[in-house]
Amino acid sequence: MEMVTKICGCDMVAWRGFVYTIFILNFVFCCQLILLQPLVAAIDGKPGEAAALFERVSQSIKVKKYSEALAELNTAIEADTALSEAYWHRASILRQLCRYEESEESYNKFLEMKPGNSAAEKELSQLHQAQNALDSANNLFDSGDFTKALEYIEKVVLVFSPACSKAKDLKVRLLIATKDYSRAISESGYILKEDEDNLEALLLRGRAYYYLADHDVAIRHYQKGLRLDPEHGELKKAYFGLKNLLKKTKSAEDNANKGKLRLAVEEYKSALSVDPNHTAHNVHLHLGLCKVLVKLGRGKDAVTSCTEVLEIDGDLVEALVQRGEAKLLVEDWEGAVADLKSAAEKSPQDMNIRETLMRAERSLKMSQRKDWYKILGISKTASMSEIKKAYKKLALQWHPDKNVDNREEAEAKFREIAAAYEILGDEDKRTRYDSGEDIDDMGSGMGGGGFNPFGAGGQQFTFHFEGGGFPGGGFGGFHF
Numbered sequence: 001m002e003m004v005t006k007i008c009g010c011d012m013v014a015w016r017g018f019v020y021t022i023f024i025l026n027f028v029f030c031c032q033l034i035l036l037q038p039l040v041a042a043i044d045g046k047p048g049e050a051a052a053l054f055e056r057v058s059q060s061i062k063v064k065k066y067s068e069a070l071a072e073l074n075t076a077i078e079a080d081t082a083l084s085e086a087y088w089h090r091a092s093i094l095r096q097l098c099r100y101e102e103s104e105e106s107y108n109k110f111l112e113m114k115p116g117n118s119a120a121e122k123e124l125s126q127l128h129q130a131q132n133a134l135d136s137a138n139n140l141f142d143s144g145d146f147t148k149a150l151e152y153i154e155k156v157v158l159v160f161s162p163a164c165s166k167a168k169d170l171k172v173r174l175l176i177a178t179k180d181y182s183r184a185i186s187e188s189g190y191i192l193k194e195d196e197d198n199l200e201a202l203l204l205r206g207r208a209y210y211y212l213a214d215h216d217v218a219i220r221h222y223q224k225g226l227r228l229d230p231e232h233g234e235l236k237k238a239y240f241g242l243k244n245l246l247k248k249t250k251s252a253e254d255n256a257n258k259g260k261l262r263l264a265v266e267e268y269k270s271a272l273s274v275d276p277n278h279t280a281h282n283v284h285l286h287l288g289l290c291k292v293l294v295k296l297g298r299g300k301d302a303v304t305s306c307t308e309v310l311e312i313d314g315d316l317v318e319a320l321v322q323r324g325e326a327k328l329l330v331e332d333w334e335g336a337v338a339d340l341k342s343a344a345e346k347s348p349q350d351m352n353i354r355e356t357l358m359r360a361e362r363s364l365k366m367s368q369r370k371d372w373y374k375i376l377g378i379s380k381t382a383s384m385s386e387i388k389k390a391y392k393k394l395a396l397q398w399h400p401d402k403n404v405d406n407r408e409e410a411e412a413k414f415r416e417i418a419a420a421y422e423i424l425g426d427e428d429k430r431t432r433y434d435s436g437e438d439i440d441d442m443g444s445g446m447g448g449g450g451f452n453p454f455g456a457g458g459q460q461f462t463f464h465f466e467g468g469g470f471p472g473g474g475f476g477g478f479h480f
Contacts, residue, residue: 057089064194066093066163084113088120095123098157098164100131130160134167141170146177165191172204176211184208199225203235213280215242245274249285256292264292283312290322299329317347324360333364366436372420380434384425391421 053076060069073090076083091106107124111117133156140149153174157167168191175184188205191198206221222239225232252267268289272282286308293302306323309316324339340357347353373380376390394417396402403410423429423439433439 054085054089057093061093061096064163066097069093082113084110087113091120092123095127095130096161096163098130098134098161098166100127103127126160130157130164133157134161134164134170137167137170137174141174141177146174150174150178169200169204172201172208176204176208179211181208181212197228199229199232199235202228203232203238206235207238210238210242211278211280213278215246215281218242241274245271245278245281248274249281252285252288256288261292261296265289265296268292279312283309283316286312287316287319287322290319290326294322294325294329297329299326302326303330303332315346317343317350317353320346321353321356324356328360328363331363331367333360333367336360337364362436370416370420372424372433375416375420376424382424384427387421387424391417391425395421 053072057069057072060066060072070090070093073086073093076086077090080086087106087110091103091110094100094103094106097103104124104127107120107127110120111124114120133152137149137152137157140146140152150171153167153171157164158171161167168187172184172188172191175181175187185205185208188201188208191201192205195201202221202225206218206225209215209221210218219239219242222235222242225235226239229235248267248271252264252271255261255264255267268285272285272289276282286305290302290305290309293299293305303323303326306319306326309319310323313319320339320343324336324343327333327336327339337357337360340353340360344350344353344357373382376382376387376394378386378390382390395414398410398413398417400407400410400414423433429439
């Protein structure tokens with residue numbers, strides 16, 4: 001009896017296990033039917049269920065979930081290789097993603113099933129146009145024709161392949177190459193909204209901010225990219241290149257502020273060599289260099305540096321002022337006045353500019369007078385005895401009686417020498433002349449009816465020098 005009871009107990013356990021297994025298998029089968037119902041329906045040729053499948057694919061495309069859409073279509077095709085519409089939908093998605101070879105294969109498969117379908121043939125033609133345009137854009141980018149390349153991308157590739165990441169990246173690169181940094185930031189921003197970890201977009205957006213001299217934001221983009229991929233070559237180069245530029249710039253500015261001007265010049269030049277194309281930052285480096293060179297009295301070099309600034313930003317008042325100062329150093333009086341006038345017009349309330357302009361105008365006016373020192377061949381620091389010595393030598397050299405063959409030239413030269421001596425040989429007149437006072441040929445002067453060593457109509461004028469008249473007969477006085 002006990003043995004029977006044990007046998008019955010074992011049968012009951014086995015029976016419950018069998019029932020439980022059957023239940024699990026039925027549950028799995030039902031789940032498969034539910035999940036695969038749309039595809040099975042499509043395979044069975046139920047138009048309504050096929051339409052639902054393609055509607056889901058369409059919705060996935062709208063929210064840019066291309067991978068999900070392709071997965072559904074691939075599953076449908078695996079279930080039924082004769083499902084022609086699935087090939088067409090897959091071809092369209094692959095074309096939008098610019099996966100052109102795979103797309104063309106699916107179009108051709110569809111057209112084998114539905115030969116002569118004009119809509120599919122048109123899309124296949126568009127695929128070829130986009131493919132050729134993308135190849136052309138890449139070639140034009142390499143050759144430096146950025147504007148034409150951008151046209152191919154915007155007007156062809158992204159029209160027929162709007163989800164093409166390669167085309168979007170190339171577009172941003174082209175915008176940077178054409179110095180349209182604001183658009184580059186916008187376009188790369190759209191890419192990052194779809195994929196915030198896109199390394200290429202992080203690099204390019206950082207580069208656009210860099211060229212706008214928004215270095216802090218550029219560094220944040222580079223750092224985020226490097227956290228995702230610490231060994232990314234272009235990101236590392238961009239990040240460390242920017243850090244190096246900022247370090248050299250700070251060193252140059254610090255040395256300039258400390259009065260270490262020659263060292264500052266070298267640091268500014270070193271910073272400028274880091275990236276000659278970084279105009280938004282280099283404009284400040286050139287200006288800093290120009291200021292230092294002006295302080296060092298290196299006018300010619302300062303003019304060059306300030307001109308570099310004004311070629312980048314022609315309205316920068318400080319650069320106009322500094323170039324005006326530099327031109328004063330090289331005695332380009334007219335150029336200095338022109339620059340300072342332009343600066344004064346742009347900043348009419350700045351009295352320092354006006355004072356510098358007045359100084360330049362005074363220098364210009366002085367430069368337009370005769371340089372009596374130059375006429376006598378002496379320096380501006382010459383003593384009175386040196387002035388008299390130079391006068392005697394030149395008066396003798398250019399005496400008209402000693403220059404019979406070129407008498408007219410000698411007379412003009414002699415008058416000029418006499419006029420120079422009249423001013424420089426008089427302490428009061430010389431002081432007034434040196435101070436920039438407008439001595440208009442002096443009162444006894446060299447103008448009409450004034451001083452004339454030859455007189456008029458046979459008037460005699462006798463020159464007397466220390467130690468007697470001119471040596472030799474007849475030079476104590478002469479007649480005309």
